[in-house]
Amino acid sequence: MISLKDIKKSYVLPKVTVEVLKGIDMEVAEKELIAIMGPSGSGKSTLLHIIGCLERPTSGTYILHDLDVSLKTDNELAEIRNREIGFVFQSFNLLPRFPAWKNVELPLLYSGVLAKERKQRAMEMLRKLGLSHRADHYSNELSGGEQQRVAIARALINNPAIILADEPTGNLDSRSGREIVDIFKGLNKEGVTIVLVTHEKDIAEQAARIITIKDGVCQSGYY
Amino acid sequence: MDIIEIIKASKDSLMSNKVRSFLTMLGVIIGVAAVILLVSIGEGARTYIHRELGNLGTNILVVVPGKTSAKGGFHPPEASTVRKLIYDDARLIKRRAKHVDDAAPVMFGSAKVKYLNQSRDNSIVGSTETYFSIRNLKVDSGRFITESEVDAKRKVCILGRTVKRDLFGDKNALGALVSIGDSKYRVVGVMEKKGVTLGIDFDDIVFITTTAAQELFDTDRLFNITIKVKSANELHEATEEIKQILIKRHAGKEDFTVMSQDEMLGVMNKILNIMTAVLAGIAAISLVVGGIGIMNIMLVSVRERTREIGIRKALGAKNSDILLQFLVESMTLSIIGGAGGILFAGTVSFIIPYFIEFLPTQLELWSIVLAFLFSAAVGIFFGVYPARKASLYDPITALRYE
Numbered sequence: 001m002i003s004l005k006d007i008k009k010s011y012v013l014p015k016v017t018v019e020v021l022k023g024i025d026m027e028v029a030e031k032e033l034i035a036i037m038g039p040s041g042s043g044k045s046t047l048l049h050i051i052g053c054l055e056r057p058t059s060g061t062y063i064l065h066d067l068d069v070s071l072k073t074d075n076e077l078a079e080i081r082n083r084e085i086g087f088v089f090q091s092f093n094l095l096p097r098f099p100a101w102k103n104v105e106l107p108l109l110y111s112g113v114l115a116k117e118r119k120q121r122a123m124e125m126l127r128k129l130g131l132s133h134r135a136d137h138y139s140n141e142l143s144g145g146e147q148q149r150v151a152i153a154r155a156l157i158n159n160p161a162i163i164l165a166d167e168p169t170g171n172l173d174s175r176s177g178r179e180i181v182d183i184f185k186g187l188n189k190e191g192v193t194i195v196l197v198t199h200e201k202d203i204a205e206q207a208a209r210i211i212t213i214k215d216g217v218c219q220s221g222y223y
Numbered sequence: 224m225d226i227i228e229i230i231k232a233s234k235d236s237l238m239s240n241k242v243r244s245f246l247t248m249l250g251v252i253i254g255v256a257a258v259i260l261l262v263s264i265g266e267g268a269r270t271y272i273h274r275e276l277g278n279l280g281t282n283i284l285v286v287v288p289g290k291t292s293a294k295g296g297f298h299p300p301e302a303s304t305v306r307k308l309i310y311d312d313a314r315l316i317k318r319r320a321k322h323v324d325d326a327a328p329v330m331f332g333s334a335k336v337k338y339l340n341q342s343r344d345n346s347i348v349g350s351t352e353t354y355f356s357i358r359n360l361k362v363d364s365g366r367f368i369t370e371s372e373v374d375a376k377r378k379v380c381i382l383g384r385t386v387k388r389d390l391f392g393d394k395n396a397l398g399a400l401v402s403i404g405d406s407k408y409r410v411v412g413v414m415e416k417k418g419v420t421l422g423i424d425f426d427d428i429v430f431i432t433t434t435a436a437q438e439l440f441d442t443d444r445l446f447n448i449t450i451k452v453k454s455a456n457e458l459h460e461a462t463e464e465i466k467q468i469l470i471k472r473h474a475g476k477e478d479f480t481v482m483s484q485d486e487m488l489g490v491m492n493k494i495l496n497i498m499t500a501v502l503a504g505i506a507a508i509s510l511v512v513g514g515i516g517i518m519n520i521m522l523v524s525v526r527e528r529t530r531e532i533g534i535r536k537a538l539g540a541k542n543s544d545i546l547l548q549f550l551v552e553s554m555t556l557s558i559i560g561g562a563g564g565i566l567f568a569g570t571v572s573f574i575i576p577y578f579i580e581f582l583p584t585q586l587e588l589w590s591i592v593l594a595f596l597f598s599a600a601v602g603i604f605f606g607v608y609p610a611r612k613a614s615l616y617d618p619i620t621a622l623r624y625e
Contacts, residue, residue: 054537054619055619078536081538082539093534093537093622095534106535107538107539109225109228110535110539110540110541115228154538
């Protein structure tokens with residue numbers, strides 16, 4: 001369902017042009033759980049952003065659900081992010097001014113769901129992740145593991161086909177990290193495609209397949 | 224996106240920075256209040272002048288000797304050729320002019336007024352029996368001059384309130400003899416309290432007959448001829464008639480000026496309009512400054528919430544969603560500020576007359592609507608730039624912003 005062909009991405013800085021991705025070819029099948037590994041600065045986050053339609057590649061084709069993403073307008077990309085993709089970040093990225101359930105319902109706001117249904121669905125999703133008792137708490141009142149679970153609830157709220165997680169365990173202790181990985185594995189069993197960026201070997205080994213990025217190209221094996 | 228949700232979100236974000244939001248609104252509050260208040264003071268002054276002139280009678284023309292420009296300002300003096308206005312001029316106008324109801328020859332001067340051992344230097348107005356009705360004056364006790372008294376040059380007088388009180392205290396003045404200049408005059412009436420109208424204290428005047436005043440001041444030169452025209456729409460015709468009659472008598476020269484109270488009113492209106500516009504304009508500038516304050520604080524707010532913008536975009540917010548969110552926030556600031564300004568101006572303009580007597584105020588609906596719409600427009604205008612800036616943030620850069 002995700003098909004990348006010769007994806008290149010370079011950033012034009014005032015003095016130099018930095019080529020981060022130098023031609024990535026990659027396929028992700030439906031209901032797959034894959035891990036992307038690589039040293040920091042290897043371009044794995046950039047690759048994830050491209051898959052998540054947050055960035056456009058400089059060249060190459062990206063086919064998502066048989067559709068060429070490069071032909072989409074910015075508004076269409078926003079819609080894809082809203083409906084097809086759920087993001088989980090290393091630093092959780094919850095809005096500190098809102099309680100947990102308000103954070104969870106945010107994607108529904110942008111897909112035009114009414115307030116009553118939004119809240120109901122957000123509460124349901126929090127319950128599924130064992131956070132019912134934390135619905136009214138703000139992010140500074142939650143532990144790291146709880147914050148990441150709220151973020152996962154937010155990623156799942158619109159029933160996306162794909163979850164993209166960028167170092168989701170990076171800011172967590174190993175026990176909370178394992179919990180999060182278990183959640184992803186459970187979700188994958190339910191049929192959600194998951195792409196996981198990590199540089200922790202034991203996390204990556206939980207995935208069915210590992211892709212390693214080094215110096216902007218795909219390599220097999222660990223780095 | 225859900226507009227109610229946007230408004231709620233903007234409320235939340237404004238409430239999370241209460242002092243900052245209030246100070247930003249204060250700029251708009253002051254601007255809107257200034258516009259409304261200054262217009263209300265201008266309108267109040269206009270109403271005041273209208274009322275004062277109405278108090279001095281309506282449909283009135285005043286003929287004064289010497290040619291002056293109707294728009295104010297005197298022509299170079301040609302004293303030798305200016306013929307004085309005399310009693311007969313007034314009588315002729317009254318008899319000949321069809322549009323004229325009445326014409327009173329008025330003399331004006333000052334003389335020593337004395338009763339027993341009390342005396343004061345006083346303004347003296349000499350006039351005929353119709354002057355009171357023309358000028359809307361009333362007696363409190365006694366009566367005004369009669370026609371026969373004018374014809375017979377009888378020495379009778381009517382005292383203004385202040386004059387009466389100074390000379391007689393609480394005693395009855397009617398029938399008493401006061402000396403004005405060298406002669407004795409009998410008091411036949413005391414004026415009703417009139418107060419100061421356009422700078423003239425009508426309570427501080429002694430009225431006598433024109434004929435007696437001619438003798439007192441030893442001249443037949445009139446101060447003016449005060450004319451009442453039959454109706455408001457005959458003012459122009461009456462003016463022409465009076466001119467014709469007087470030019471004929473004055474050897475073909477127009478060496479007098481017919482002034483209309485409405486003309487004076489018109490000139491004053493013009494001045495007041497300009498004043499009001501200038502003041503409201505200055506106030507509007509402060510409203511623009513308030514708008515710049517909004518823009519400033521919105522730019523700070525956008526910068527502070529860069530990460531939030533990135534998160535929202537990652538979750539599927541379109542550029543237009545972000546634009547709307549910040550635009551609603553700046554509009555909320557300016558609209559609440561505008562409402563606050565209206566409330567403030569309303570209260571102040573209600574209170575002012577209690578503290579400053581000579582400053583009447585009159586709230587004008589149009590100025591309220593205008594100031595409010597202007598403040599809302601300011602909120603949109605100065606909100607667009609920060610909101611657009613926010614909406615164009617690159618999601619990745621915004622997410623990485625610390």
